[in-house]
Amino acid sequence: MIREMRAAIFDLDGVIVDTAKYHYLAWKRLAHENGFDFTEADNERLKGVSRVRSLEILLEIGGLTVEDAAKEKMAAQKNGWYVDYIQNMDVSEILPGATNYLESLRSKGIKTALGSASKNAPLILKRLGIAGLFDTVVDGNKVHLAKPDPEVFLRAASELNIPPVRCVVFEDAEAGVEAAHRAGMGVVGIGKPAALKEADMVIDGLYQLEVVAGG
Numbered sequence: 001m002i003r004e005m006r007a008a009i010f011d012l013d014g015v016i017v018d019t020a021k022y023h024y025l026a027w028k029r030l031a032h033e034n035g036f037d038f039t040e041a042d043n044e045r046l047k048g049v050s051r052v053r054s055l056e057i058l059l060e061i062g063g064l065t066v067e068d069a070a071k072e073k074m075a076a077q078k079n080g081w082y083v084d085y086i087q088n089m090d091v092s093e094i095l096p097g098a099t100n101y102l103e104s105l106r107s108k109g110i111k112t113a114l115g116s117a118s119k120n121a122p123l124i125l126k127r128l129g130i131a132g133l134f135d136t137v138v139d140g141n142k143v144h145l146a147k148p149d150p151e152v153f154l155r156a157a158s159e160l161n162i163p164p165v166r167c168v169v170f171e172d173a174e175a176g177v178e179a180a181h182r183a184g185m186g187v188v189g190i191g192k193p194a195a196l197k198e199a200d201m202v203i204d205g206l207y208q209l210e211v212v213a214g215g
Ligand code: G6P
Pocket: 013, 023, 046, 047, 048, 049, 050, 051, 054, 079, 116, 117, 118, 119, 120, 121, 140, 173
């Protein structure tokens, strides 16, 4: 249920920026190098999930068992490719409506936070020059428990000093929707309703939203 919103917490990949495709390409490349395929449907299971957990799911899909040292190497290899892909990102990869919606929330006194599992979040925000749109940034470098654990969103609420019940999360991943609900927050799903059945409402993108004054 979504109540009066005093803070908005945004996932990064697939909500603010179009990086989900680069994560997918890098994981697919790792799968191919290891002799198996990785489809877009498989990729839904990795959205919002930490790097280490994503690798475990990928290996499970490929039916591979590997030692910890090899896992570390694979995760580093995937991240190297991913970082290469995002080096050339520009503001055109900010998703439609994201900047406007954030600016509009802030102009109405609603706090904004980033709540992402990504350790690359600071690099992306800096590259695109959008760090200033968030009152606080909570990313994979700050939290220990990955979504669907609610830690990332609870920490954002606490840093903003807003009770969780007055926060709304914007998420494109099933794991993130579950994390938001476990934090006691309302959640707007971004993407296809079929993939985000538990969200309180689902929209195609932030461009569909307008900030309503008052309350
Ligand atoms: C986000 C993405 C995931 C990604 C995770 C960790 O939640 O949706 O696909 O695996 O962040 O990102 P990182 O950039 O630290 O590998």
